[in-house]
Amino acid sequence: MNLALAVLVDGVVYSSWLFLIAAGLTLIYGVMKILNMAHGSFYAIGAYSGASLIGVYFAGGNPPWASYLLLVGAALVAGLIVGLLIERGFLRFMYGRDEVVMILVTYGILLILEDAIKLLWGVDPYFAYQPYTLLGRTKIGGLSFANYDFMLICVTALVALVLWWSLNRTRSGKILQSVIHDREMAGALGVNVTKIFTITFVIGAFLGAFAGALTAPGISVVPGIGIEVIILAFAVVVIGGLGSVGGAFVGALIVGLSRALSVHLYPDGELFVIYGVMGLVLAFRPQGLFAIAGARKI
Amino acid sequence: MLKTISKMAVYGAVAFGALTATAQAADEYKLGLVTFLSGGAAGPFGVPAKNGADLLVDALNAGTVPAPYNKVGINGVKINPVYVDEAGGATKQVSEYRNLVERQGVNAVVGYISSGDCLAVPGVAEEMKKVTVLFDCGTPRVFEEADYKFVFRTAATATMDNVGAARYIAEKVGGLASVSGINQNYSFGHDSWNDFTTSLEQIKKGVDVSTKQFPKIYAGQYGAEVSALMVNPAEVVHSSFWGGDMEAFLLQGAARGLFEDQKVLLTCGESALYKFADNFPEGAIVGARGPNGVFAPKSELNDWFVKEYEARYGTKPTYPVYHMVQAIMGLKLATEKAAANAGEIPTDEAVAGAFEYLEFDSPAGKIAMTNGNGHQAVQEMVFGQVSKENGEVVMKDVVRYAPSCVNPPNGVKAADWIASGFEGAVCN
Numbered sequence: 001m002n003l004a005l006a007v008l009v010d011g012v013v014y015s016s017w018l019f020l021i022a023a024g025l026t027l028i029y030g031v032m033k034i035l036n037m038a039h040g041s042f043y044a045i046g047a048y049s050g051a052s053l054i055g056v057y058f059a060g061g062n063p064p065w066a067s068y069l070l071l072v073g074a075a076l077v078a079g080l081i082v083g084l085l086i087e088r089g090f091l092r093f094m095y096g097r098d099e100v101v102m103i104l105v106t107y108g109i110l111l112i113l114e115d116a117i118k119l120l121w122g123v124d125p126y127f128a129y130q131p132y133t134l135l136g137r138t139k140i141g142g143l144s145f146a147n148y149d150f151m152l153i154c155v156t157a158l159v160a161l162v163l164w165w166s167l168n169r170t171r172s173g174k175i176l177q178s179v180i181h182d183r184e185m186a187g188a189l190g191v192n193v194t195k196i197f198t199i200t201f202v203i204g205a206f207l208g209a210f211a212g213a214l215t216a217p218g219i220s221v222v223p224g225i226g227i228e229v230i231i232l233a234f235a236v237v238v239i240g241g242l243g244s245v246g247g248a249f250v251g252a253l254i255v256g257l258s259r260a261l262s263v264h265l266y267p268d269g270e271l272f273v274i275y276g277v278m279g280l281v282l283a284f285r286p287q288g289l290f291a292i293a294g295a296r297k298i
Numbered sequence: 299m300l301k302t303i304s305k306m307a308v309y310g311a312v313a314f315g316a317l318t319a320t321a322q323a324a325d326e327y328k329l330g331l332v333t334f335l336s337g338g339a340a341g342p343f344g345v346p347a348k349n350g351a352d353l354l355v356d357a358l359n360a361g362t363v364p365a366p367y368n369k370v371g372i373n374g375v376k377i378n379p380v381y382v383d384e385a386g387g388a389t390k391q392v393s394e395y396r397n398l399v400e401r402q403g404v405n406a407v408v409g410y411i412s413s414g415d416c417l418a419v420p421g422v423a424e425e426m427k428k429v430t431v432l433f434d435c436g437t438p439r440v441f442e443e444a445d446y447k448f449v450f451r452t453a454a455t456a457t458m459d460n461v462g463a464a465r466y467i468a469e470k471v472g473g474l475a476s477v478s479g480i481n482q483n484y485s486f487g488h489d490s491w492n493d494f495t496t497s498l499e500q501i502k503k504g505v506d507v508s509t510k511q512f513p514k515i516y517a518g519q520y521g522a523e524v525s526a527l528m529v530n531p532a533e534v535v536h537s538s539f540w541g542g543d544m545e546a547f548l549l550q551g552a553a554r555g556l557f558e559d560q561k562v563l564l565t566c567g568e569s570a571l572y573k574f575a576d577n578f579p580e581g582a583i584v585g586a587r588g589p590n591g592v593f594a595p596k597s598e599l600n601d602w603f604v605k606e607y608e609a610r611y612g613t614k615p616t617y618p619v620y621h622m623v624q625a626i627m628g629l630k631l632a633t634e635k636a637a638a639n640a641g642e643i644p645t646d647e648a649v650a651g652a653f654e655y656l657e658f659d660s661p662a663g664k665i666a667m668t669n670g671n672g673h674q675a676v677q678e679m680v681f682g683q684v685s686k687e688n689g690e691v692v693m694k695d696v697v698r699y700a701p702s703c704v705n706p707p708n709g710v711k712a713a714d715w716i717a718s719g720f721e722g723a724v725c726n
Contacts, residue, residue, distance in 0.1 A: 002529050010522035017519060123340040125542055129549050129577060137554055143528055146553040149521060218553070219518045220545035220574075224338045228516045263522035264529070267511045271483055 005141045007260045013149045015256025016156035017215065021229050022236040022248040023163060024207030030180050030243030031200040033099055037106040038086065039208050040230030041113035045082055046209025047225060048121045049074040050216040054128035067131045071217075075210035082113075083205025087198050095197070110227075118223055125220040132217035152214060159207070163245050176200065180243065235274050239281045241291025250289060254281075324405075324643045326378040327371055329355070329629075330398040332391070332409025333433075333622070335383040338516050342541035342569045343411050343434065343618040344384065349611055350619035351408075354626050355379050357606065364602050366659070372630045374640040380404055384411060388418035395419050399426050405643055406430065406633075408625045411618070413437035413485055420449040429632075429649045433625035434618055436486060436587070438712040441670030448650050452628040452665055453621045454677045456486065457493050457712040458704040459538070459565040459585050461720070462679035464497035465704070466583065466697055467534050470683075471561060476506040476532040478560075480523055482543060483512040490538035490565060496716045508532040513543075520547050524556055531560055534583075540566040545574050552579055568592060569616045571684075575691045582684045584693070590617035590662045592693050593680035600661040615661075624660035628667075628675075631658050666701065669708045676701040700726045 025039045050071045057070055086109055094105050135147035167173040178186040179196050187193045212226075219225070236255055240247025255274050262273040269276075281289060331351050334344025355377045357363045361370040371377045380402050382394045391410070398404045406429040410416045416435035423430040423446070430449050432440065436456025440449075467474060477498065481487030491510060498505050508530040511523045524547075527535055535556070539547055544564060551557055557579035568586030571578065578584075586593050591614065594600045603623065607615040615623075632653035636644040644652075654672030658665055665675045678701050682693035703725035706715035715721065 006522075006525040006529055010525050013521050014519060118336060123336070123345050125341050125545060125573065127545070127549075127574070127577070132549060133553050143525060144554045146550070148553070215518075218546065218550055220542035220549070222338055222341050222542035223336060224516060225518060225542070228518065260522045260525075263511065263513075264526050267509065267526065270512065271514050 002141055002143060003264055006143055007257070007264050009140070009143075009145055009149075010263070011253075011257035011260035012153055013145075013256075014259060015252040016153045017211070018232060018236050018256055019156050019249055019252035020152075020159060020211035020214065021208065022233040022240075022252055023159060023245060024204035024211075025230075025233050026237040026240065026243055026245055026248040027163070027207070028201055028204035029237065030245070031176060032091075032095075032197050033243075034091070034102045034106065035099065035234075035242070036204065037103060037230065038109040038113055039204070039233065040226030040228075041110050041117070042079060042082060042205045042208030042226075043212035043215075043229050044117055044221075044226030045078045045113070046075045046212030047216040047219070047221045048117060048126060048212075049078040049209070050213030051126035051128040051221040052121070054130065054217070055126065058130050064130060064134050067134075071128075071131065071213040072210070075213035076206060078213075079206030079209035080202060082209070083202035084198070086205070087201040091201065092194070092197070095194075110230075114223070114226070117226075123223050125222045126216075127220060128216045130217070146218075148217065155214065159210075160245075160249055167245065232274065235278045238288055239278050241285075241288030244288070244290040247288055247290030324375050324641075327373075327375040327643060328402060328404040329372075329377050329379050329626070330382065330395075330402065330404035330407035330409065331379050332382045332384050332394070332398075332407065332415075334385055334411055335381070337385040338541055338543075339411055340385070342616075346616055347411070347434065347618040347622040348381065350607070350615060350622040351379060351626060353606055353610055354623050358626075358630065364599050367599075367627060367630060369634060369640075373634045373637045373642065373644075375643060382409070384409065384415060388412075388414045391415045392418055392422050395422050395430075396426070399428050404428075406629055406646075406649070408433055408622070408629060410435050413439075416440050416451075420444070420446050423449050427646050429629070429646045429653070431625045431629050434621040437489065441674045442711045445671060446673060448646060450628070450650075450653050450667065450673045450675075451670070452625045452660075452667070452675045454588055454675055454679070454701070454705060455712065456490055456538075456565075456587070457706070457716075458677070458679045458701075459587055460490050460493035461497045461704045461716065462681055462699050463536065463563055463565055463583070463585060464494055464501050465699060465725075466681040467561075467563060468498065468502040469697065470583075470695055471533055474502060474505055474533050476508045477534045477536055478508040478510065478527055478530060478532040479536040480511040480513070480520070480527065480547065481536070481538050482515040484515050487512060487515070487538055491536065493712065493716065494536050494565075496713070497720075500716060500719045506532075516543060518542065518546050520550050523547075524551050524554055527551075527556060527560065528554070533561060535560050535562045536565075537562065538565045540569055545570055545577070548574070548577055548579065552577060557582065566617075567684075569618065571691055572614050572616070575686075575689075578684045578686075578691060580685060583681055584684055585679070585681050586617045588617060588620070588662055588677045589680050589698070590620035591615060592691075593682065593696065593698075594620065594661055595663045597659070597661070597663070599659060603661040620660070620662045624662060624665055627660050628653065628656060628658055628665060632656055668701075669705065671708065676705040679704040698726070700724065 236251040240251030334340040411434040413435045432451040438455040563583040565585040567584035636648035636652035682696035685694045
């Protein structure tokens with residue numbers, strides 16, 4: 001009983017974290033057809049911004065509960081600034097290039113951002129543990145879990161709901177979907193595709209930074225954290241199908257639960273299981289679980 | 299005619315070689331220093347080690363280090379450090395090493411935190427006949443699998459950490475019936491766990507392993523691992539985690555109460571003892587990869603070192619700093635021992651000869667190059683438990699193990715020594 005419960009809770013917590021990171025990545029790919037290698041840097045910038053602000057905030061003896069709003073604010077500002085700078089400063093000059101070229105461009109941006117992070121924050125770790133411990137813990141079936149992790153599940157569910165609703169139930173979402181399906185046709189019908197690209201990229205950057213800011217309280221924010229998560233995020237979106245937000249949700253659940261199962265039953269396979277699942281899915285559905293296979297335009 | 303020219307070329311080359319192989323008076327001693335300046339190992343290890351090197355090089359050049367290091371620079375020649383970032387993997391480091399020797403013309407190289415780099419570089423060092431001091435990596439394989447003339451390591455191997463850890467918990471943890479482990483999924487993590495469990499089998503029979511976890515290095519998220527440790531409880535949780543991984547594990551474990559029921563043993567714990575003091579669980583068993591930092595024996599040299607380091611960097615030095623400093627000190631003493639006159643830099647052969655079986659004092663106490671046929675240091679090992687008094691971390695229940703108690707004798711492989719039941723070990 002304890003084991004099943006532990007696998008379930010651990011799996012869902014890990015899946016929530018993965019989905020938060022992967023959502024922005026898959027959204028940007030879906031709309032812009034850019035596999036954004038720099039997405040991990042957005043996560044890192046969000047984590048550093050959150051941790052720095054939390055450090056200053058608690059040093060000033062401010063009321064602890066408002067620190068959660070600070071994390072959201074840090075992600076919002078970091079995502080907006082970095083997202084806008086990159087999209088307006090680099091990517092808009094590269095639209096229409098081959099997807100492989102765009103991977104190289106975003107890889108270059110990743111390297112620049114990694115050095116920029118080092119210049120801004122140095123190599124020492126940053127801690128923002130107060131929001132993580134503030135919520136206490138809950139005992140379920142004899143096991144204690146951090147309430148912050150349950151909050152993370154709720155926030156992820158909210159983000160997934162807002163994304164789904166925005167894409168499927170709003171006028172802006174319909175316009176966005178028209179760009180996803182056929183950007184040339186959408187442009188011909190009067191949709192400002194460039195504006196849609198900018199908005200999408202900034203939202204994607206915010207989601208990456210948001211994931212980083214929410215993760216910061218439970219980790220030590222150190223150089224290289226962005227590079228570590230981008231590999232996992234790629235696995236999730238590839239399983240779900242590139243460009244599919246729903247696919248990323250299911251992909252994150254599959255990866256999270258598989259990993260938790262492996263940690264509890266076969267710890268030596270923990271490293272393998274994520275990529276094993278990915279290989280298995282791709283063997284049967286090379287386009288991922290939720291992406292629609294389509295003819296390539298020439 | 300052709301034969302004559304060939305002969306002249308050969309004689310010329312020999313004469314040139316002889317000239318360059320002799321001791322030279324020099325304006326500066328170029329010292330290659332390789333340490334992580336970027337990536338996950340930079341914060342806990344690489345940059346503190348560089349800070350230690352900067353401090354010591356400046357003090358040596360100014361001649362302000364206490365005796366026996368009070369001669370300016372190295373043998374009267376001022377040191378000019380040349381830094382290289384260790385990030386990038388072993389293949390890159392081999393290229394960087396060649397650059398340091400061939401293009402930069404360094405007189406010696408001190409470096410390497412990663413065991414992978416420590417296994418890759420010595421072969422090139424031997425080929426290039428350049429004195430190289432490995433300062434921090436832990437794998438015992440370096441001198442177990444090969445003999446080197448020009449390569450030395452002035453810090454003890456990680457075997458010592460885990461033999462000492464097993465001895466400590468057998469002695470200090472009452473009712474020890476089971477242990478579990480969480481170690482990073484790479485050679486250091488696996489070697490640490492193997493050395494720890496095989497040592498424990500020899501020291502205290504019948505201790506069960508509840509669970510062993512090997513998450514990916516830099517994973518950062520340990521929710522499932524913490525649950526696995528709670529579902530399969532043990533008296534002691536062993537971990538060789540370091541840097542951000544260790545800090546994240548402590549944060550996530552503490553938030554769920556893991557360390558209230560189980561004692562955590564951190565073989566590299568001291569590296570985060572000061573900056574992460576608020577979050578260290580009370581009673582955590584901590585090692586410092588030798589008698590470093592909080593475990594350093596009282597001496598004039600250590601008092602000077604800690605005072606200078608704190609004044610310059612605003613924090614106390616941790617074990618990577620000690621490892622770096624003792625490597626440079628060993629190199630300095632060996633070079634000065636090999637030199638006939640002040641102001642000259644002896645040949646690499648002479649320095650290597652003087653370095654073998656050298657014994658010298660460092661801020662971490664006595665360093666004895668007795669293993670690896672005189673190329674591998676042994677030191678004493680210390681463990682203690684974290685306690686907090688008025689917000690300050692203090693160590694309680696400190697136990698010191700003599701070098702012969704936690705290191706294999708010269709010529710014996712660590713794994714064989716442990717399997718033999720520590721044959722020849724002399725404990726205090």
